[in-house]
Structures are given as structure tokens and as C-alpha cells.
Amino acid sequence: MCGIAGFLGAASESGAEKARIERMLSAIAHRGPDGRGVHVDGAVALGHVRLSIIDLAGGNQPMLDETGDFAISFNGEIFNYIEIREALEAKGSRFKTRSDTEVILELYKAKGEAGVEDLVGDFAFAIWDRRRQRLVLARDRMGVRPLYWSRTRDRLYFASEIKALLAADAVEARPDPIGIDQLFTLWSPIAPRTVFKDIQQLPPGHLMIATPGSVEVRRYWRLSYPTAEEDAGLAVDEGAIAEELRGLLADATRIRLRSDVPVGAYLSGGLDSSIIATLASDVVAERLTTFSVTFESGEFDESAFQAQMAETLRTAHASIACETSAIGAMFPEVVRHIEQPVLRTAPAPLYQLSDFVRRRGYKVVLTGEGADEVFAGYDIFKEAKVRAFCARQPGSAWRPRLFGRLYPYLPALQAQSPAYLNAFFGMALDRTGDPLFSHLPRFETTSKAKVFFSGELKAALAGYDALAELRDDLPADFRSWTPLAQAQYLETAYLLPGYILSAQGDRVAMAHGVEGRFPFLDHRVVEFGARIPSRMKLKALREKHILRESLGSRLPPAIGCRPKQPYRAPDSASFFGAGAPAYVTERLSHAAVASAGLFDSVAVAKLARKCAAGGALGFRDNTALVGVISGQLWSETFFSGRAIQADRTLPAA
Amino acid sequence: MTKQIERELRAFIAENLLFSDNPDEVAGDQSMLQAGLIDSTGVLELVAFLEGHFDIAVADAEIVPQNLDTIDALAAFVSKKVATAAPGRFMTPEFEG
Numbered sequence: 213m214c215g216i217a218g219f220l221g222a223a224s225e226s227g228a229e230k231a232r233i234e235r236m237l238s239a240i241a242h243r244g245p246d247g248r249g250v251h252v253d254g255a256v257a258l259g260h261v262r263l264s265i266i267d268l269a270g271g272n273q274p275m276l277d278e279t280g281d282f283a284i285s286f287n288g289e290i291f292n293y294i295e296i297r298e299a300l301e302a303k304g305s306r307f308k309t310r311s312d313t314e315v316i317l318e319l320y321k322a323k324g325e326a327g328v329e330d331l332v333g334d335f336a337f338a339i340w341d342r343r344r345q346r347l348v349l350a351r352d353r354m355g356v357r358p359l360y361w362s363r364t365r366d367r368l369y370f371a372s373e374i375k376a377l378l379a380a381d382a383v384e385a386r387p388d389p390i391g392i393d394q395l396f397t398l399w400s401p402i403a404p405r406t407v408f409k410d411i412q413q414l415p416p417g418h419l420m421i422a423t424p425g426s427v428e429v430r431r432y433w434r435l436s437y438p439t440a441e442e443d444a445g446l447a448v449d450e451g452a453i454a455e456e457l458r459g460l461l462a463d464a465t466r467i468r469l470r471s472d473v474p475v476g477a478y479l480s481g482g483l484d485s486s487i488i489a490t491l492a493s494d495v496v497a498e499r500l501t502t503f504s505v506t507f508e509s510g511e512f513d514e515s516a517f518q519a520q521m522a523e524t525l526r527t528a529h530a531s532i533a534c535e536t537s538a539i540g541a542m543f544p545e546v547v548r549h550i551e552q553p554v555l556r557t558a559p560a561p562l563y564q565l566s567d568f569v570r571r572r573g574y575k576v577v578l579t580g581e582g583a584d585e586v587f588a589g590y591d592i593f594k595e596a597k598v599r600a601f602c603a604r605q606p607g608s609a610w611r612p613r614l615f616g617r618l619y620p621y622l623p624a625l626q627a628q629s630p631a632y633l634n635a636f637f638g639m640a641l642d643r644t645g646d647p648l649f650s651h652l653p654r655f656e657t658t659s660k661a662k663v664f665f666s667g668e669l670k671a672a673l674a675g676y677d678a679l680a681e682l683r684d685d686l687p688a689d690f691r692s693w694t695p696l697a698q699a700q701y702l703e704t705a706y707l708l709p710g711y712i713l714s715a716q717g718d719r720v721a722m723a724h725g726v727e728g729r730f731p732f733l734d735h736r737v738v739e740f741g742a743r744i745p746s747r748m749k750l751k752a753l754r755e756k757h758i759l760r761e762s763l764g765s766r767l768p769p770a771i772g773c774r775p776k777q778p779y780r781a782p783d784s785a786s787f788f789g790a791g792a793p794a795y796v797t798e799r800l801s802h803a804a805v806a807s808a809g810l811f812d813s814v815a816v817a818k819l820a821r822k823c824a825a826g827g828a829l830g831f832r833d834n835t836a837l838v839g840v841i842s843g844q845l846w847s848e849t850f851f852s853g854r855a856i857q858a859d860r861t862l863p864a865a
Numbered sequence: 866m867t868k869q870i871e872r873e874l875r876a877f878i879a880e881n882l883l884f885s886d887n888p889d890e891v892a893g894d895q896s897m898l899q900a901g902l903i904d905s906t907g908v909l910e911l912v913a914f915l916e917g918h919f920d921i922a923v924a925d926a927e928i929v930p931q932n933l934d935t936i937d938a939l940a941a942f943v944s945k946k947v948a949t950a951a952p953g954r955f956m957t958p959e960f961e962g
Contacts, residue, residue, distance in 0.1 A: 628906065635898050660901035822880075832904040
């Protein structure tokens with residue numbers, strides 16, 4: 213796990229390429245503290261900063277084959293590299309290292325870019341093929357590893373993080389109003405868009421073939437589900453499915469323990485990470501080391517469950533207490549790593565946790581990420597089911613009472629009167645034909661934070677509708693899937709890579725040189741999960757039913773039967789009260805807000821006053837506050853506090 | 866009395882829900898749920914304000930959109946509560962005269 217950067221284009225005066233690639237690597241040095249290398253071939257440069265995990269001695273990069281015609285810079289892990297290597301050796305390939313990097317290179321030589329379909333793993337890589345004079349970029353199916361690119365008049369640049377593209381002076385940092393609008397609707401921009409103008413991401417499951425004169429982006433994998441009719445007719449032998457799933461998850465965990473350095477595991481206290489830690493304990497010879505984060509407030513803290521699981525597995529367990537004020541204190545650094553505004557503080561404690569893990573000598577951790585998307589764990593799936601159930605009988609008095617069973621972990625919601633729950637979740641019940649039906653309450657609630665956008669930003673966005681763009685982005689057969697599959701796709705194809713695996717995943721872990729590995733996001737597990745009938749994933753209102761059937765009995769009953777409690781952290785409380793960081797007042801001042809140009813300074817002042825008084829109880833205010841603070845920090849970090857300037861023409865929306 | 870209650874409601878809503886300097890931005894019959902001024906958790910904040918500011922008690926059964934979702938409905942609801950709970954409190958000179 214590492215960082216990559218590079219470019220392809222017109223040659224310039226000698227030495228300029230080397231200096232430029234070195235600047236790019238310096239911007240992402242945190243991703244690879246163990247080594248650094250560059251390969252310059254005329255107008256092409258590949259760079260690499262290394263976090264050494266497999267073949268510590270032989271895995272340096274960029275790596276060239278013996279002919280020197282093929283060079284690779286690779287970030288990530290190929291978990292089935294041993295099997296691919298054996299297959300390639302049987303056909304005559306020869307290897308000089310034990311690394312997974314060389315396996316990708318030889319696979320490319322044997323099969324071209326189609327070889328990417330053989331890879332099981334999390335990756336972003338660049339291969340320079342000197343014979344064909346082309347650069348091949350690829351990103352893993354689920355979007356675990358990041359890859360950004362930008363094209364200027366005479367060059368194509370790519371890198372693991374946007375800050376490396378900016379360091380190359382490839383492109384001027386400018387905000388993209390549409391990307392910002394999408395983020396304040398969906399929590400992240402819709403790939404390939406980012407929140408920066410003229411900087412794109414290679415979407416998950418895509419390849420890019422670039423030559424000095426052309427760029428072609430091509431999809432090689434897509435998440436898909438059976439049609440609703442097929443889903444209804446799928447085999448119903450639940451026991452057989454549970455058993456097959458058990459074997460698949462055990463294998464996905466086993467190959468993710470392949471490493472030449474020790475692998476630890478995160479324990480959240482929930483079902484998913486407990487399953488992964490259990491499966492890992494089955495394989496590792498010595499005691500598994502587990503890590504977790506605890507909170508002051510009982511609303512967020514899960515330490516009792518974490519301790520119970522650690523005791524059950526007899527792991528060497530270590531936890532770090534995340535203080536509410538520490539979230540505010542570290543937030544500027546977190547935003548610098550995330551490179552975009554965020555609507556929740558949840559990335560911050562994970563940033564602190566990765567620092568803790570690294571200090572304890574670990575650089576690889578397994579986590580339970582992905583189970584909620586693949587096996588339907590989130591309450592939004594239940595919410596959609598209840599809303600659809602109510603929509604079928606609009607006059608029913610008792611059906612809406614089911615709304616009271618949603619989100620039991622949100623005290624602010626549980627305190628609502630039934631009439632208000634009904635009014636809120638009952639919104640848009642007449643829009644069951646909308647492909648976004650499952651997510652309309654969430655998207656509409658999130659969108660309300662846009663009331664804080666500045667006049668300039670609103671003007672740039674006049675007439676723009678992020679939900680319309682999302683609808684247009686959906687696969688052609690989306691509407692043929694079950695309602696649950698449609699909702700799962702929205703979570704898995706957008707929120708997961710755009711926010712969970714990025715802001716709460718790669719960025720905050722790699723900030724401290726820690727690699728996350730996610731057995732539930734092995735694409736074989738994801739594809740298997742998609743074929744499991746919807747009724748076995750969300751059975752009535754029992755979330756992750758099939759996963760519980762498959763592996764719940766391996767866990768203490770208190771955890772195996774535990775209802776979903778998503779990982780959350782204190783939001784507005786992190787920025788006010790005793791111990792509040794000094795930058796909050798400064799960044800939210802009229803002058804700073806007006807100068808950044810993203811938000812309305814009058815409205816922000818009222819919001820800040822309300823939050824400081826402890827009056828921000830609802831989702832909307834918390835979402836807006838974290839969005840505004842992170843937006844202000846983002847503006848300060850990337851645009852010197854002047855993201856949108858009133859005296860400058862905005863980039864056209 | 867209702868006029869003054871409406872003014873105070875509008876001031877609160879502008880400051881805390883609209884984040885605006887203009888208390889007349891919302892029409893009297895505009896649904897605050899529809900407009901997104903009240904989200905799934907925001908009504909608690911409104912009820913806390915009503916109880917604290919107008920010195921009334923709002924029963925659970927009264928926390929329904931029919932009473933609270935528009936400024937017109939709110940003004941009528943609060944006027945009725947105030948009249949029974951604290952008669953005379955809103956007898957300003959304007960109304961006495």
C-alpha cells in the first residue's frame with residue numbers, strides 16, 4: 213500500500229520531468245514512509261512512495277520488467293497474487309521477486325489490460341508500455357484505492373491524491389460548483405467528478421488507456437443484481453447459501469492475511485468486524501491484535517461490546533479514547549487529507565485510530581467495512597421497506613407505526629411524536645416510481661444544508677439538479693431489480709467509494725501509513741451477495757439476516773443478535789463549548805466566510821450562534837455545521853481562503 | 866394577541882430555522898416540513914421554544930403537523946394555549962387600547 217503519481221506527455225528541458233515527479237511524490241509522502249522511487253522515460257514519468265508490506269526487499273517501485281519495456285507503479289494489494297503467479301509460471305512467465313507488483317506486470321504482458329479481470333484485490337496502478345507507447349491506469353472494482361487525473365494541453369497527470377496533481381502545477385485549484393452541490397446532496401460527488409474543477413477520478417471498476425494523443429476510459433466491472441422476477445425465483449435453500457457464504461468469507465479473510473508484516477483487526481463492537489476478527493483468529497497462528505476507538509458519550513460508545521468480543525477471541529486488544537474536543541482539534545488535518553468537505557465528523561476518530569495503530573507498530577488492519585452494503589445492514593433499507601409498505605395502503609393507521617422501529621440508535625429521532633415520524637418518513641410516498649425512492653428522505657434532508665450556500669454559488673448552480681444527474685447515471689437495468697437491490701446499489705456504487713472508503717477509509721488510514729483490508733468487499737463476496745434473494749438479506753425487518761444465519765452462531769449472542777448500530781461520532785458538539793478549537797470562531801467569522809465565497813456569512817453566523825448555545829439538535833443543523841466548517845477549512849487549505857471570488861467569473865456550472 | 870405571537874414565532878423561525886434576517890420569508894400557510902425547515906428531529910426544537918418562550922405546556926398528543934407545521938397553524942395553536950394557560954400575558958397596550 214503506497215502512493216503513486218506520474219504523467220505522460222510532451223518532453224521538456226532535461227531535468228524538468230524528474231523535478232516535477234519528485235514534487236508530486238512529496239505531496240503524498242505520508243502514504244509511503246518506507247521508500248520512494250521514480251522512473252523517467254523520455255516524456256513519461258512514474259513515481260512511487262512505498263509502504264512495504266509484501267516482499268520487503270524485492271518490492272521496490274516503480275518496477276521494470278527485464279526488457280525495460282514495461283514499467284509499473286502500483287498502490288494496493290493483489291490478494292490472489294500467489295495463484296495468478298502459479299498460473300503464469302505454468303505458461304512460461306519467469307519472476308525475479310516475490311512481490312504482487314511483479315505479478316501485475318507479468319499478467320499485463322501475458323494478457324494486456326484484460327488481465328485486470330483476474331485480480332482479486334484493492335488496487336490503483338499505472339503501467340507504461342513502451343512498445344505500444346501507451347499508459348494503462350486501472351482502479352479496483354469497489355473503489356478502495358483512489359486514483360485521480362487531470363489533462364492539460366500537453367500532458368496527462370495522475371496520482372493517488374489530488375494534492376499531488378496540484379503540486380505538479382498541472383492544474384489550478386478551482387472549486388467545482390456541481391461537485392460541491394452533489395456532495396451537499398449525496399455526501400460525495402458522482403464519479404468521475406470531484407469537488408475540483410478539471411480534476412477527475414477514475415471511477416471504480418474502470419481502466420484508462422492513454423497515449424500521447426488520446427485518452428480512453430473504459431468500464432471493466434459493474435455491480436449488478438438479478439431482476440425482481442429472478443430474485444423471487446432464486447433458490448431458497450437458506451442453509452446452503454449460509455454455508456457457501458461462510459466458506460467464501462473465510463477465504464476472503466484468509467487471503468487478506470497474506471502479508472510480510474503483522475496484520476491487526478479493527479473491532480467496532482458490531483456484528484461485521486466481530487465476524488472478520490473471528491475468521492481471522494481461525495487462521496492466524498498467534499493471538500490476533502485488535503484495535504478500537506471509544507467515546508465519552510454513551511450515544512456513540514460501544515466499548516462494552518468491543519471488550520466482550522476481544523475477550524471471547526482472546527485477542528491482544530488496545531483501544532484509544534476519542535475525546536469530543538479532540539475531534540475538533542484534529543479536523544483541519546483530517547480535511548486536508550480528505551480533500552473535500554464532509555457532512556459528518558466520523559472520519560476524525562478513525563484518523564486518530566490509524567495514528568494509534570501505527571504507533572503500535574501495525575500497518576495493516578482488517579475491518580468489517582462493506583457488510584452493511586452487501587448484506588443490507590443499514591436502517592435506510594428498512595426505512596425504504598416501511599415507506600413502500602405504507603405507500604401501498606395510504607389510509608392505514610397502523611402501518612406508519614413501524615416508523616417508530618427505525619433508527620433505534622438515534623435518540624433525537626426516538627423522541628419524536630408518531631405524527632411527526634409519519635409526516636417525515638411519509639414524504640414522497642407517491643413517488644414509488646422514482647428510482648431514488650429509497651433515498652429521497654435522506655437526500656432531501658441533506659440538501660437542506662444548501663440553504664447556507666452563498667449567492668455566488670447558488671447563481672452558479674441555477675437550474676442544476678444533482679438528483680436528476682444521479683438518475684441519469686444509473687444502469688439501464690436498474691429498474692428491473694428488487695427495491696432492496698436498487699437501494700443497495702445506491703449505497704454500494706456511490707456512498708461507499710465516494711465517502712465511506714475514501715473519507716472514512718483510505719484517506720484517514722493512509723494519513724498515517726495504515727492499510728485497511730475489507731473481506732466483505734472481496735468482489736467474489738459482493739457478487740455472491742448480489743445474487744442472494746432480497747428476502748434473505750432483509751428478512752421482514754431483520755437486517756443482514758443471511759449473514760447472521762451464516763456466522764452469527766460463532767459470536768456471543770449479545771453481538772450476534774445485536775441490532776445495527778452504525779459507527780457515528782459527535783458532530784456540532786466537537787466544535788463548541790469547553791475545549792473548542794480556536795479556529796472555529798475565526799473560520800466562521802463574517803470576513804472568512806465572505807472571503808471564501810462558498811457560504812452566506814449572515815446565515816452561517818446564525819447557525820454558529822445556535823450551535824454554540826447548544827441548540828442544534830437536528831440532523832439538518834449538524835449536517836450544515838460540519839459541511840460549513842469543513843468547507844471553510846477546505847477553502848483555506850486548497851484556495852488560501854478564497855474558493856469562490858466575487859470579482860472572478862465562476863466556472864460555468 | 867395572535868399578531869404579536871405570530872411576530873415572535875416568525876422572529877424565532879427566521880433566526881433559528883431559516884437562518885435569515887427576514888422574518889417574512891415564509892408564507893403563513895407554507896408547510897415547514899415540505900420546505901425542509903423542520904427535519905425529522907427539528908420539531909423538538911420548536912416545541913422547546915414554544916414551551917420556554919410562551920410559558921405553555923405542549924402535550925405529546927399535540928405534537929402533530931396540524932398544530933405546528935405552518936406559521937398560521939402555530940399562531941392559532943399558541944394563541945389558544947396562551948389564552949387558557951396565561952391569560953393577560955399578551956395584553957399589550959396595543960390590544961388594551
